[in-house]
Amino acid sequence: METKNIEQLARFAKALGHPTRVEILKHLSNSSCCFTGDLVDIFPVAQSTISQHLKELKNAGLIQGEVNPPKIKYCINKENWEKARLLFNEFLK
């Protein structure tokens, strides 16, 4: 496993390193996609906090958002999700 992949794995792992973000991802992968507001209704945290977690997940490449005015629909970034799956799978073998 090369350095590049190790760094990528660490970046994915860091994004997964908070329960709320794991829950968000779980919810997204279950219900295919959803809006920020849906998550705000579900989780007992402030809207700005959800937004911040979404930003981090987006920066890590695990989700993507498409504008659907005035809402924004977030979905799993399937390409990177698969990349993460492969990396973790190889690493934890």
Next chain:
Amino acid sequence: METKNIEQLARFAKALGHPTRVEILKHLSNSSCCFTGDLVDIFPVAQSTISQHLKELKNAGLIQGEVNPPKIKYCINKENWEKARLLFNEFLK
């Protein structure tokens, strides 16, 4: 996936969220086990920093150390490693 598992996954992920710790784990799983000093020789960080990373990995349950005076031999905690493998596998499916 229950809350317990989500929290466990997040804890594992957090421990994996730093390149040095990923490298340490990779090295441990390759060479079965090694001493703190071996890692200090390999990585360009201070001994106290390595020790701190090892502590975190131990707290997360991913490694275990057995005293081998005056050294300490660290190994992968296979039971929890398997647990992590299953959790990530299920989650990233």
Next chain:
DNA sequence: AATATTTATCGTATATTTGCGATAAACTAT
């Protein structure tokens, strides 16, 4: 144009993480 809805960003406070050198602790060997 004015209002309503939805989400991101800003500013702030607090907590945690990271990294280091210095020191202590544990144990061996002399």
Next chain:
DNA sequence: ATAGTTTATCGCAAATATACGATAAATATT
């Protein structure tokens, strides 16, 4: 007992993460 080896812990500084309320931005509707 003394000295040497190895590792953990302490104290500190800097950076990053977390969470919130308030506000701004974007867009649709009236």
